[in-house]
Amino acid sequence: MSLKYHMPTKVFIGENCIIENKEVFKSLGKKALIVTGARSAKINGSQSDVISALDSVGISYLIFDKVMSNPTIACVYEGAKIARENNVDFIIAIGGGSPMDAGKAIALLAAQDIKEENLFSxxxxxxxxxxxxxxxxxxxxxEVTQYSILTNDKAKTKMSIATELIFPTIAFLDAKYTLQLPLTTTINTAVDALSHAVEGMLSIKASFISDTLACESIKMITNCIPKILKSLKNPDIVIDKNTREQLLYASFMAGIVIAQTGTTAVHAMGYSLTYFKDIDHGRANGLLLGEFLKFVEKENPDRIKKILEAMNLNSTEEFINLMDELLGTKENITRDEIDEYSDIAMKTKNISNCIVKPKKEDLIKMYQEVFN
Amino acid sequence: MSLKYHMPTKVFIGENCIIENKEVFKSLGKKALIVTGARSAKINGSQSDVISALDSVGISYLIFDKVMSNPTIACVYEGAKIARENNVDFIIAIGGGSPMDAGKAIALLAAQDIKEENLFSxxxxxxxxxxxxxxxxxxxxxEVTQYSILTNDKAKTKMSIATELIFPTIAFLDAKYTLQLPLTTTINTAVDALSHAVEGMLSIKASFISDTLACESIKMITNCIPKILKSLKNPDIVIDKNTREQLLYASFMAGIVIAQTGTTAVHAMGYSLTYFKDIDHGRANGLLLGEFLKFVEKENPDRIKKILEAMNLNSTEEFINLMDELLGTKENITRDEIDEYSDIAMKTKNISNCIVKPKKEDLIKMYQEVFN
Known part of the structure; x- marks a missing residue:
């Protein structure tokens, strides 16, 4: 089977990269829809930087700031309606995962009619x-993937729109917008990025280049963990700018990885934890990741060794202990819930994407090990 | 200064990837111009694989197989004329560096009128x-850069067309076409790829992601060198398929690196060796690279240490010895020639792209160390 590498997004990196490269907005049109959440983009300075850039190059804009956590299908149809009615030329998404997911679906739905039943086709x-x-x-x-993950109430889970059409055209990586993130968000998102890099190495689509980026991303996140743990023990210790940059850059590289490899059983299992139990997406991945490593290790110890080496760890037990330290007290999940979540996960494409494919009983066992 | 990462080419990787993915040709049009050299694409099986793929998806084609080593401006205008007169929809370039360079210029000139004096503008x-x-x-x-390097007789050197427009749309990496390459070509091209990765780490545009890809590329090439040296000592020893794959993949990653970073004084100095002395491009880089490492090391030893570590070498002297072993007896270059070549190199953009910028006397000293 031939492998594929593709990531067409043009990425600008570094402090003040939006202002420094404001001219690039002009190549996209004259009117933008800014897609974001209610608060954070206004607080961290990103929205005002974008608006300054747009103003100074003469691009008009509207703001759609109704994107909630785990955006719904209704939300993206609403955003697309606004984009169409106002004839915007392009979309600017600012925020964490939720505005990112919503922005891509809005960009797609604003340009073409797609019935709700065909949205994930x-x-x-x-x-x-x-x-x-x-x-x-x-x-x-x-910012560098072709996925938009939306909450699908009919399927009782999160589902992906996956198409090369929705690779962002341009991304700006400026870590200054992440400086004030709360510690819990910092941990959950860092663990999400780690999960992307690790799962990318456990996908049947892994290649020499996705592995190269994944290993470096894992190393960068691993180097940041001691600082995060220090801050966890003493909230007065602020996470420094260099660490913030390393986390953002590691997340970006892990994004390139999953753009090639997709994700695995970890994401499949995690979606139910988010949908039914409102457990943060990154946290859900982090809770499950160690048990998945143990599961894969039985049949493919070499791959797991490579991941552990990148983290300077000696065993999957050490990995699980580290995640436990970062993620703290776990939620309660019943045996019946585990059974339901395992059924839902088994229906996803992520399962067949694993280098070692779990059966339903394997998923049940992993959930049980985590939550019992 | 903000950094940039961009490489939009869609890359298919692995044995028989052309045939396995032949459907993608259909997205590009109905008629292709195959741009290649006179011989190698016919011998190594690549041209017949392309033609089989085109035939089976109903795409017609013409062949322009007049691309010489170090293609000239006249050559690419001739190819573009054929492309226009025959209304081809897309270009397929097959071969080593020369058809690759020519194909991009032809794709550009077939789509728009550019006067010769504006070709490098x-x-x-x-x-x-x-x-x-x-x-x-x-x-x-x-296959993954935005550069087309042509011989410009007016400027008495090779010059680059550099524009994001000429990133290839699609690339196919199948190492089977490289299995029969002569040893000298294998060495010169491997050294060219190594030079790209190393120079990428010595560019002012180097970033965490270009460094990640460069280091891995350097490691992969380094792992192949013992096999190349064995074959150099005993021509009966054939370079195995796995080594061929590693070299092709390392070259691809080094291409992504220079798409971000550009090249340095090494390329600037090497172009004259190719233009005036007909020294192969990769060989020219390899001859000069060690002295450039020594030059940079004086002011930036950390960067050089990182490169040497990736190669398991302890000093720039060891690096020079290794290149000497690969490249054999050196050509004769006079003091006057060195002076002329240094003048030409100083006029290139590559000089200001170096993390340590050489003066003319530094270039002269490097040339002298290599050729005396």
Whole structure:
């Protein structure tokens, strides 16, 4: 089977990169829709930087700031309606995973009619609005992926729109927007990025280049963990700017990884924890990741060894202990819930994407090990 | 200064990847111009694989197989004329660096009128034919760069067309086409790829992601060198398929690196060796690279240490010895020639791209160390 490498997004990196490269907005049109959440983009300075840039190059804009955590299908149809009614030329998404996910779906739905029942079909016309992406957390990597993850109440889980059409056109990585992130968000998003890099190495689509980026991303996040733990023990210790940059850059590289490899059983299992139990997405991955490493290790110890080496760890037990230290007290999940979540996870494409494919009983066992 | 990462080419990787993914040709049009050299694409099987793929998806084609080593401006204008007269929809370039360089210029010139005096201006309309790239040597990395290097007799050197317009649309990496490469070509191209990765780490545009790819590329090439040296000592020893794959993949990653970083004084100095002395491009880089490492080391030992570590070497002297072993007896260059070549190199953009910027006397000293 041949492998593929593709990540067409143009990425600007470094402090003040939006202002320094404001001219690039002009290549995308004259009117933008800014897609974001209610608060954080206004607080961390990203929205005002974007608006300054747009103003100074003469681009008008509207703001759609109704994106909630785990955005719904209704939310993206609403955003697309606003984009159409106002004839915007392109989308600017600012925020954590939720505005990133919503922005791509809005860019797609603004450019073409897609019925709700076909939204996740993977079959679309070759039309989409250009997108500018500004991550303000360091976890999702969505600024460099072709995925938009939405909450689908009919399927009782999160589902992906996956199409090359929705690779963002441009991304800006400026860690200054992440400086004030709360510690819990910092941990959950760092663990999300780590999960992307690790799962990328456990995918059947892993290649020499995705492994290269994944290993470096894992190393960078690993180097940041002691500082995060220090801050966890003493909230007066602020996470420094260099660490913030390393986390953002690691998240970006892990995003490139999953753009090639997709994710695995970890994400499949995690989606139910988020949907039914409102457990943060990154946290859900982090809770499950260690048990998945143990599961894969039985049949493919070499791959796991490579991951552990990148983290300077000697065993999957050490990995689990580290995640426990970062993630703290676990939620309660019943045996019946585990059974239901395992059924849902087994239906996802992520399962067949694993280098060692779990059966339903394997998923049950992993959930049980985590939550009992 | 903000950094940039951009490499939009869609890359298919692995044995028989052209045939396995033949459907992608259909997205590019109905008629192709195959740009290649006179011989190698016919011998190594690449041209017949392309033609089989085109035939089976109903795409017609013409062949322009007049690309010489170090293609000239006249050559690419001739190819573009054929492309226009025959209304081809896209370009397929097959071969080593020369057809790769020519194909991009032809794709650009077929889509827009550019006078010869403006060819290297960097100012173009936003029009180009789509391009499919199939490297059959493992050195240039051109399949994933925005550069087309042509021989400019007026400037008495090689010059670059550099524009994002000429990133290939699609690349196919199948190492089977490189299995029969002569040893000298194998060495010169491997050294070219090594030079790209190393120079990428010595560029002012180097970033965490270009460094990540560069280090891995350097390690992969380093792992192949003992096998190349064995074959050099005993020509009966054939370079195995796995080594061929590693060299091709390392060259690809080094191509992504220079797409971000550009090249340095090494390339600037090497172009004259190729133009005036007909020294192969990769060989020219390899001859000069060690002295450039020594030059940079004086002011920035950490960067050089990182490169040497990736190669398991302890000193720049060891690096020079290794290149000497690979490249054999050196050519004769006079003191007057060195002076002329240094003048030409000083005029290139590559000089200001170096993390430690050489003066003319530094270039002279490097040339002298190499050739005396």
């Amino acid at each position: 993977g079959v679309y016309e070759n039309k989409v609005l250009p997108m500018v992406y500004i991550p303000t957390t360091a976890g999702t990597g969505s | 960097g100012v173009y309309e936003n029009k180009v034919l789509p391009m499919v790239y199939i490297p059959t040597t493992a050195g240039t990395g051109s």
